[in-house]
Amino acid sequence: MPRDTHRAMRHPDGGWQVKRDGADRASHRTETQAEAIGIGREISRNHGTEFQIHGRNGRIRQSDSHGKDPYPPKG
Secondary structure (H helix, E strand, O other), rough: OOEEEEEEOOOOOEEEEEEOOOOOOOEEEEOOHHHHHHHHHHHHHHHHHEEEEEEOOEEEEEEOOOOOOOOOOOO
């Protein structure tokens, strides 16, 4: 089952965006990547979703799970 994911990524018209997978539009658009990460991380925590940060090249550089992780680490 695919995970519900929010992403901080470049916006095609410049700047950065926070976008949920499957959404037509960005929920937030910012000037800097740091702003998009801060907003996106808070949204992801509130919604209990995966949060992925994309680098300038479009590749995923970091991923955080704020939801029900199907593979939690053993204590």
